Amino acid sequence: MAWETVIGLEIHAQLSTQSKLFSGAPIAYGAEPNTQACAVDLALPGVLPVLNEEAVRMAVKFGLALDAIVPSRSVFARKNYFYPDLPQGYQISQFDLPVVDKGYLDITLENGETKRVGVTRAHLEQDAGKSLHEDYQGQTGIDLNRAGTPLIEIVSEPEMSNAKEAVAYMKKIHALVQYLEICDGNMAEGSFRCDANVSVRPVGQEEFGTRAEIKNLNSFRFVERAINFEVERQIDLIEAGGSVVQETRLYDPDKHETRSMRSKEEANDYRYFPCPDLLPVDISDEFLEEVRKTLPELPDAKKQRFMDELGLSEKDASELSASRAIAEYFEEVAKGSGEAKLSANWVMGELSAQLNREDKGIEDSPVSAEMLTVLIQRISDNTISGKIAKDIFVDMWTGEGDVDSIIDKKGLKQITDTGAIESMIQEVIDNNPNQVEQFRAGKEKLIGFFVGQVMKASKGKANPAQVNEILMKLLKG
Amino acid sequence: MHNKSLTELSAALASGDLSSVELTHYFLDRIDQYDGDINSFVTVTSEQALAMAKQADEQIAAGQAGKLTGIPIGQKDIFCTEGVRTACGSKMLDNFIAPYNATVIDKLGAAGMPMLGKLNMDEFAMGSSNETSFYGAVKNPWDLDRIPGGSSGGSAAAVAARLTPVATATDTGGSIRQPASMCGLTGIKPTYGRVSRWGMIAFASSLDQAGVLARSAEDCALVLGEMAGFDEKDSTSVDRDVPDYTADLAEPLKGLKVGLPKEYFGEGLDSAVEKNIQDAIEEYKKLGAEMVEISLPNTHLAIPAYYVIAPAECSSNLSRFDGVRYGYRCEDPKDLTDMYERSRGEAFGSEVKNRIMIGAYTLSAGYYDAYYLKAQKIRRLISDDFKAAFEKVDVIMGPTSPVTAFKLGEKKDDPVSMYLSDIYTIALNLAGLPGMSIPAGQVEGLPVGLQIIGNYFEESKLLNVAHQFQQATDWHTQSPADYQ
Structure with a gap:
């Protein structure tokens, strides 16, 4: 039987506010346990939540970026359950009236087609603390630093039909929240994570199959692998005569499998009701306009502009606009050097390779946009060749100084003196009579050999264009 | 001394005839002498009280005193007090020392009022008789075999026995007005x-x-003025x-339109209590008030709605008491579930457990619409009843409680009958309206309270209406025989 997969994602993005969603306690990752939690976060008797307006602003910004409905009123609700790292015994979240209502996102598929994925809603909620099991024998440690941290939960429609689409959607949301500067996107620290709802059904069936929810996926790779595993598990199960149970599952990246966490029967009844400590959130048209003014250029618009203004190909424009930091770096280099295509090649080539090699983000690149701009300028004004530029790039990466001082120090300035190049070429011709003869007999591809010899003799400093030109003249002459 | 009004005490302090330290000592001594029987204080904070009194005396000497500087107060043990145990009537918080002050505590501290101690109350304010306290029942100073009302039973008994000039209290369904009436x-x-x-x-x-x-509307006006505010x-x-609540006290009542809801004078109202209320109404007529019969047609729905909404919120609010971070934790829990179940099972009293169970049930999937949501709709109807009434009248009057103070243990095992004693007070909480109870007579030596209900933020009007009655009558100056 042919099967089709239905995937919906719930993405949790931690908002980059200064303080928590309902308290003034700071949000700093990696601090000593329980040092970033105040009386409100500890849920001492008598404390009350006060909404962080900045978090609302960020959520609204997200809604506007998705072209979503931002309702004039949203309401916080309590989701009640007991867990040691949930101090209140309830999470303050939003239930039937979220801050962001229906929106959508266009993703680009592998075949280059665009697919529109519906976003059901996005709501504000507080994160829980952490339970630490490792360092305590027979006991559990509780760290409430994360308790009360603002999150937006972004719920998609069940409209993705394979793992790759799900990853493309997640990547796009990931880029978007960083563009909007509402989330640092740090997946290793848990600032951006997702739950995947996965089900399968026979092709052509309208009704959804029973879904399983895979919890807490914190890398794109895990999302893809967990979904693929889960799809296969469900199909195998059904084909063997079994049926899928509605349940929550955990993905174990070491064993590459998903495991049952709890079934629907064991699932909590969260007893949602409006939080009586908080007033409804009213969003005025003025507030919406104020937030709209803070929206940056979004990835799709940027991509189009890179194509229209800078003449980049769709592929390059797409890659360079995917991350705001890379896009901004690229644009600075392209504008400073006046060489868009060359800048694109360098950013996507040497720079990105080095960053990957050292697992660095572009904000931590030792070669700044300014430095790369000068390097590209030196290529285009013929001071250095592209090959030498690569060596200089490595030198800059390791902190040996800026472009011009490395050129000076190492004497890497390109040789453009026609006389000097001619005499080097003459020497090569004199030393290789056989090759000259073959060339003249028609084996023209030997030109590469001569260029190589000349470049070697010049230690790479001879201007390649001039070398080519003079070689042809002398060989054919 | 213990029968002096706050204004009189303030004058004595200002004149230098009396120091705050002396006054504070005086009340601490009375607590020492009488509270053994009454059980109104769960914690007496003598040292802090005297330190605050000393500070108050310095302020008075420096000419920096406010109206209440130096006058001691008792605080209901529901308010967090920094460095002092705040148990809220529960074994759950018997070991809880708050690391911070409630805003009310800070404000009254800033007003220069030394805190004598923390006052007994029903566990987590759930009760109408003060019998659910982990620290034992509070006795009514008018008759030690009787309850003082609840949940602010400690506050009421302490003021009634003149163990403190005034006390803070809280009211969720009548917990200030009902004990006021009974004491x-x-x-x-x-x-x-x-x-x-x-x-x-x-x-x-x-x-x-x-x-x-x-003990009087004027005293209430002075203290409320210090507590209130954004x-x-x-x-x-x-x-x-926040207006000066004393500013309008002397306004004459001529032309005041008083609504008398017919639903508040029906079945269940003790006839002797009703007689007292009618007498009070006659007194108001003499003061120039005009009586208007009104109807609050959804009154009968107030108790059912309240006993859905209040438990629902309580079931969630009390979830934080889980034995994890503070408060009671059972001995040797064998796992997490055991810790939750036994910590909560051993530390909460039965009334609290009842309400948590009811609340969790009414919020659960499949019942939410039928209970919680419906109760919220009723809440709206009740508010609308009052809204309509206040288009016709300035204030509404009726009995605070259908009965006078009942005997200890009398209704302990009959929660529904206990809940019914709040029948006239609960609707105000659902509507969010202000209300008072003032002494308006006695039945067999037990006080009867008249409830006065005002429109939103019309506390000044209420206090004025109450004060004028107290200028014409002396019910409010009477005190229990053994504590005069």
């Missing part, structure tokens, strides 16, 4: 949002409101200026 006191529950709830341990957040138990730490507090 012969004047109590005010202000409009919801008038006094900050920060640091006040929540029972039902949308209904809880702090107020005052005192607090950015409480999102439900209202940003609105």
Whole structure:
């Protein structure tokens, strides 16, 4: 039987506010346990939540970026359950009236087609603390630093039909929240994570199959692998005569499998009701306009502009606009050097390779946009060749100084003196009579050999264009 | 001395005839002498009280005194007090020393009022008789075999026995007004949002409101003025200026339109209590008030709605008491579930457990619409009843409680009959309206309270209406025989 997969994602993005969603306690990752939690976060008797307006602003910004409905009123609700790292015994979240209502996102598929994925809603909620099991024998440690941290939960429609689409959607949301500067996107620290709802059904069936929810996926790779595993598990199960149970599952990246966490029967009844400590959130048209003014250029618009203004190909424009930091770096280099295509090649080539090699983000690149701009300028004004530029790039990466001082120090300035190049070429011709003869007999591809010899003799400093030109003249002459 | 009004005490302090230290000592001695029988204080903070009194004396000497500087006060043990145990009547918090002050505590401290101690109450303010306290029942100073009312039973008994000049209290369904009625006191529950709830341990957040138990409307006006006001730490507090509540006390009542809801004078109202209320109404007529019969047609729905909404909120509010971070934890839990179940099972009393169970049930999937949502709709209807009434009248009057103080143990095993004693008070909390109870007579030596209900933020009007009655009558000056 042919099967089709239905995937919906719930993405949790931690908002980059200064303080928590309902308290003034700071949000700093990696601090000593329980040092970033105040009386409100500890849920001492008598404390009350006060909404962080900045978090609302960020959520609204997200809604506007998705072209979503931002309702004039949203309401916080309590989701009640007991867990040691949930101090209140309830999470303050939003239930039937979220801050962001229906929106959508266009993703680009592998075949280059665009697919529109519906976003059901996005709501504000507080994160829980952490339970630490490792360092305590027979006991559990509780760290409430994360308790009360603002999150937006972004719920998609069940409209993705394979793992790759799900990853493309997640990547796009990931880029978007960083563009909007509402989330640092740090997946290793848990600032951006997702739950995947996965089900399968026979092709052509309208009704959804029973879904399983895979919890807490914190890398794109895990999302893809967990979904693929889960799809296969469900199909195998059904084909063997079994049926899928509605349940929550955990993905174990070491064993590459998903495991049952709890079934629907064991699932909590969260007893949602409006939080009586908080007033409804009213969003005025003025507030919406104020937030709209803070929206940056979004990835799709940027991509189009890179194509229209800078003449980049769709592929390059797409890659360079995917991350705001890379896009901004690229644009600075392209504008400073006046060489868009060359800048694109360098950013996507040497720079990105080095960053990957050292697992660095572009904000931590030792070669700044300014430095790369000068390097590209030196290529285009013929001071250095592209090959030498690569060596200089490595030198800059390791902190040996800026472009011009490395050129000076190492004497890497390109040789453009026609006389000097001619005499080097003459020497090569004199030393290789056989090759000259073959060339003249028609084996023209030997030109590469001569260029190589000349470049070697010049230690790479001879201007390649001039070398080519003079070689042809002398060989054919 | 212990029968002096706050204004009189203030004058004595200002004149130098009396120091705050002397006054504080005086009340600490009375607590020592009488509270053994009454059990109104769960914690007496003598050292702190005297330190604050000394400070108050310095302020008075320096000419920096406010109206209440140096006058001691008792605080209901529902308000968090920094460095002092705040147990809220529960074994759950018997070991809890609050690391911060409730806004009410801070404000009254800033007003220069030494805190004598923390007052007994029903566990987590759930009760109408003060019999659910982990620290034992409070006795009514008018008759030690009787209950003082609840949940602010400790506050009421302490003021009635003159162990403190005045006390704070809270009211979720009548917990200020009903004990005021049963102990012969004047109590005010202000409009919801008038006094900050920060640091006040929540029972039902949308209904809880702090107020005052005192011996007169004038005393209530003075203390409420210091407690009220916007607090950015409480999102439900209202940003609105606090008037001088004493400013309108002397206004004559001529032409005042008083609504008498027919539903408040029906079945269930003790006839002797009713007689007293009718007499009080006659007194108001003499003062120039005009009586208008009105109807609050949804009155009969108030108790059912309340006993859905209050438990629902309480079931969630009390979830934080889980034995993890503070409060009671059972011995040797064998796992997490065991720790939750036994910590909560061993530390909560039966009334609290009842309400948590009811609340969890009414919020559960499949029942939410039938209970919680329906109760919220009724809440709206009840508010609308009052809204319509206040288009016709200035204030509404009726009995505070259908009965006088009942015997200890009398209704302990009959929760429904206990709940019915709040029949006239609960609707105000659902609507968020301000209300008072003032002494208006006695039945067989037990006080009867008249309830006065005002429109939103019309505390000044209520206090004026109460004060004028107290200028014409002396019910409020009477005190229990053994504590005169």
